[in-house]
Amino acid sequence: MPIEQIKNSIDYGIIGLLIFLSFLTFYFAIERVLYYRGVKLENYSHEKELELDLGKHLATIASIGSNAPYIGLLGTVLAIILTFYIIGDQQDTINPGEIMKHLALALKATAAGLVVAIPATVIYNALLTKVDRLLAQWEVMNDKGQKKV
Numbered sequence: 001m002p003i004e005q006i007k008n009s010i011d012y013g014i015i016g017l018l019i020f021l022s023f024l025t026f027y028f029a030i031e032r033v034l035y036y037r038g039v040k041l042e043n044y045s046h047e048k049e050l051e052l053d054l055g056k057h058l059a060t061i062a063s064i065g066s067n068a069p070y071i072g073l074l075g076t077v078l079a080i081i082l083t084f085y086i087i088g089d090q091q092d093t094i095n096p097g098e099i100m101k102h103l104a105l106a107l108k109a110t111a112a113g114l115v116v117a118i119p120a121t122v123i124y125n126a127l128l129t130k131v132d133r134l135l136a137q138w139e140v141m142n143d144k145g146q147k148k149v
Helices: 003-038 047-054 058-089 096-106 108-148
Strands: none
Touching (some): 003 058, 058 096, 058 108, 096 108
């Protein structure tokens, strides 16, 4: 397999995976926001049941936020290894400008990983805050109901 095909496979594979994870994050975020808007706290008699329903997909969003930088870093490391291989292959005609270009482009995977991770982490924290508020509202609602009895 030619070096250019390997380079393209690494680039498109890592960036493609990160784009997929980004879409997954936003899909789950939208789904959760819509669910939280329509949740009826009075339909829940047990707090744990409410917690389970409110927490769906949050672990996935958190995992994407924490692992996307590592996926980007993997792409960068693979691209740098490939760059060193190219340098080793061209012993007689090493062009410093070409080497710097390859190394700079290798960093795009790390940047893409951060671009996915930062919003995922922010979304996770925002959704977790909403979950905490809904649980607190449920507790207040149930405390008031118990005092009336």
